[in-house]
Amino acid sequence: MSKAPIVSNTQDKDWWRGAVIYQIYPRSYQDSNGDGIGDLLGIVQRLPYIASLGVDAIWISPFFTSPMKDFGYDVSDYCDVDPMFGSLADFDAVIETAHSLGIRVMIDLVLSHTSDVHPWFVESRQSRDNDKADWYVWSDPKPDGTAPNNWLSIFGGSAWQWDARREQYYLHNFLVSQPDLNFHNLKVQEALLDVGRFWLNRGVDGFRLDTINFYMHDEQLRDNPPLPKEMRNATIAPSVNPYNHQEHLYDKNHPKNLDFLRKLRAVMEPFGAAAVGEVGDAQRGLEIMGQYTRGNDAMQMCYAFELLSGARPTAQSVADVMAKVDEVAADGWACWAYSNHDVVRHVTRWGLTPAASRLFTTMMMCLRGSVCIYQGEELGLPEADVAFEDLQDPYGIEFWPEFKGRDGCRTPMVWEQDNASGGFTNGKPWLPVSSEHLGLSVEPQEKDPAGLIHHYRKAIAFRHAHEALKSGASTPLEVNGDIVSFARSAGDTTIYCAFNMSDTPSDLAAPSGEWLPIGGELGGAHVAPDGALHLGPWQPYIALKRT
Numbered sequence: 001m002s003k004a005p006i007v008s009n010t011q012d013k014d015w016w017r018g019a020v021i022y023q024i025y026p027r028s029y030q031d032s033n034g035d036g037i038g039d040l041l042g043i044v045q046r047l048p049y050i051a052s053l054g055v056d057a058i059w060i061s062p063f064f065t066s067p068m069k070d071f072g073y074d075v076s077d078y079c080d081v082d083p084m085f086g087s088l089a090d091f092d093a094v095i096e097t098a099h100s101l102g103i104r105v106m107i108d109l110v111l112s113h114t115s116d117v118h119p120w121f122v123e124s125r126q127s128r129d130n131d132k133a134d135w136y137v138w139s140d141p142k143p144d145g146t147a148p149n150n151w152l153s154i155f156g157g158s159a160w161q162w163d164a165r166r167e168q169y170y171l172h173n174f175l176v177s178q179p180d181l182n183f184h185n186l187k188v189q190e191a192l193l194d195v196g197r198f199w200l201n202r203g204v205d206g207f208r209l210d211t212i213n214f215y216m217h218d219e220q221l222r223d224n225p226p227l228p229k230e231m232r233n234a235t236i237a238p239s240v241n242p243y244n245h246q247e248h249l250y251d252k253n254h255p256k257n258l259d260f261l262r263k264l265r266a267v268m269e270p271f272g273a274a275a276v277g278e279v280g281d282a283q284r285g286l287e288i289m290g291q292y293t294r295g296n297d298a299m300q301m302c303y304a305f306e307l308l309s310g311a312r313p314t315a316q317s318v319a320d321v322m323a324k325v326d327e328v329a330a331d332g333w334a335c336w337a338y339s340n341h342d343v344v345r346h347v348t349r350w351g352l353t354p355a356a357s358r359l360f361t362t363m364m365m366c367l368r369g370s371v372c373i374y375q376g377e378e379l380g381l382p383e384a385d386v387a388f389e390d391l392q393d394p395y396g397i398e399f400w401p402e403f404k405g406r407d408g409c410r411t412p413m414v415w416e417q418d419n420a421s422g423g424f425t426n427g428k429p430w431l432p433v434s435s436e437h438l439g440l441s442v443e444p445q446e447k448d449p450a451g452l453i454h455h456y457r458k459a460i461a462f463r464h465a466h467e468a469l470k471s472g473a474s475t476p477l478e479v480n481g482d483i484v485s486f487a488r489s490a491g492d493t494t495i496y497c498a499f500n501m502s503d504t505p506s507d508l509a510a511p512s513g514e515w516l517p518i519g520g521e522l523g524g525a526h527v528a529p530d531g532a533l534h535l536g537p538w539q540p541y542i543a544l545k546r547t
Contacts, residue, residue, distance in 0.1 A: 003102025009205055009272025016274035016300050018470030019056035020460050023374045025341045026063050026085055028412045031425035040090035047097050054460040057104035059208045061341060067117055069177045074115035078195040095203040104205035111192050112214040113178040121179050125165050135188050136179045137171035137217055150223045151251040152243045156398045173214050183216045189260055193267050200271045212277030213288050216254035224250055235305045236282040238403040261298045274300040276335045290329030301333040301370055308343050312350035315484035315501045319477035334369035339377050345409050348383035358455050359499060359538040362522045365463040366497045368474040375413050378456040379445060384411040384434035407431055414441035458521045468495045482506045494545045500535035508533040515543035
C-alpha cells in the first residue's frame with residue numbers, strides 16, 4: 001500500500017518515533033552514469049523499490065564534497081554535492097521523489113571533524129593568529145616535543161598530528177586527514193548550525209549525526225586513564241586496536257556537548273525535523289543515549305550499538321540490553337540496527353540461518369525504539385569476501401588481516417542475478433560484486449515466495465499496523481530458557497510477543513487472559529490444545545488483547 005506524499009512534518013512532529021529507516025550507502029546503491037560508483041540519480045531510480053518495502057525514511061550516508069580519504073566522512077564542503085554523486089539539483093530530485101512516495105529523507109552530517117582540505121582548516125593551519133586559528137583543536141607539544149597527551153585515534157596510533165606551519169599538534173580522532181573541529185569556539189558552533197539550516201531549507205526531514213559524542217574535548221587535555229582488560233570490548237573498535245585500552249573520559253563525552261545539541265534541536269524544531277545521533281562508546285553508550293535523548297530539547301533518538309555486537313544475541317542478552325535502557329535511558333529513545341556500513345553484515349556475524357534471520361527481523365519490529373535497516377539486509381546478504389588487493393578502506397589496510405576493514409559490508413547492492421555487477425552499474429564497480437550475492441539479488445527474490453525480502457515487507461507492515469509496536473510502552477523483558485517475551489501497549493491495545501531465539505523447540509506457558517493470535521504471516525505460533533506455547537526453532541508467538 002503506497003503512503004501519502006510527505007507534505008509537512010510540523011503536523012506530526014513525532015513521525016520519527018518507531019520509524020523504520022532504510023540506510024543507503026550511496027557509493028554502493030545504484031550507479032546511473034557507468035562510472036562504477038553509485039550516485040544520487042541512482043537513488044532516485046531505486047526509490048520506488050524502497051517505497052515498496054514500506055519504510056518511513058531513508059538515511060543517506062555522506063555525499064558532500066570530499067577528497068574521499070574516508071569515503072565522504074571527510075567533508076571539504078558541507079553545502080555541496082561531490083561531483084562523484086551528482087549535483088544539488090540531483091539531491092533536490094531525491095527529496096522530491098522520496099516525498100512524493102511518502103518517504104522522508106535524513107542525511108548524514110559529519111560535524112565532529114572536516115577534511116584537512118576544507119577551507120576552514122587550510123586557513124586555520126596557516127598561523128596562530130588568523131580568523132580561524134582556533135576553529136580546530138591545536139596544542140603545543142610537551143617540553144620533550146611529544147604529543148600533548150595520550151589520546152588515541154580510533155583508526156590507529158596517536159590522535160595528534162604535528163603541523164610544521166604552526167609548530168603545534170592538531171587533534172584527529174579518526175584519520176590524520178580528518179582534523180577535529182573546536183566546539184568550544186561558538187563561531188564553529190554557529191557555522192555548523194548554518195549547515196543544518198542549509199539542508200533543512202533544502203527539504204531534508206532530519207539528520208543522522210555521525211559520532212555525536214565526539215564533538216567536544218576536555219579543555220585541559222587531561223590523559224585518559226587505562227581501562228582494565230576485563231572491561232574492554234570490541235563494540236566500537238576491533239579488539240586489535242589499542243583504542244580499546246583506554247577509558248575515554250576526556251577525548252569525548254564532554255558534558256557541555258548537550259548545550260550544542262540543544263541549539264541544533266532548536267534549529268530543527270520549526271521544520272519538524274528529527275535527528276538520530278550515533279553514540280560511539282564501548283562502556284557508556286546507553287547511558288549517553290539516555291542523556292542525549294532525555295526531555296524535549298535535545299536529540300530525538302540515538303543510534304545504539306548493542307545489537308551490532310559480534311556475539312549473536314541470546315534471549316538473556318536482549319533482555320539485559322533492554323533492562324539497561326530502562327535503567328539509564330527510560331525517558332529516551334533508541335534506534336536499533338543489526339547491520340550498517342561499519343560492521344560485518346549480521347547474517348555472517350551471527351551465523352544466521354534463513355529462519356533465524358526471519359525471527360530477528362520480526363523481533364526488531366516489535367522492540368521499543370526506532371529501527372534502521374542497512375541496504376541489502378532485506379536480501380539476507382552475507383559479508384562479502386574482499387581480497388586485500390581490492391581493499392579500499394584505510395581502516396582495513398591498517399589492521400589487516402586480523403581486521404579486514406569495512407569493505408565487505410560496502411560492496412554494491414545487487415539487483416539482477418544474470419549480470420556481472422548485479423545490475424549496479426554497466427561499468428567497473430568501485431568494489432567487486434560478490435558472486436555469492438547474485439543469487440540473493442532483488443530480481444530472483446521478488447519471484448520467490450520464500451524470499452527474505454517478502455518477510456521484511458510483512459514485518460514492516462505489521463509494525464505499522466499496530467501503534468503499540470511503533471510507539472507504545474513496553475513491559476520489562478522476561479527470559480524463559482531460549483525464549484524472550486514482553487508486552488507492548490498503546491491505548492486500549494496490548495500486544496504480547498514471545499521469541500524462541502534458538503534452533504531447538506522451546507515451550508512456554510501461554511499468557512493468561514483472552515488473547516487473539518496475530519502475526520501468522522510472520523510464522524507466528526498458536527496456543528496448543530494443552531494450553532501451552534510450543535515454539536518451533538526460531539518461531540515467534542504474537543497475540544493481541546483489547547481492554
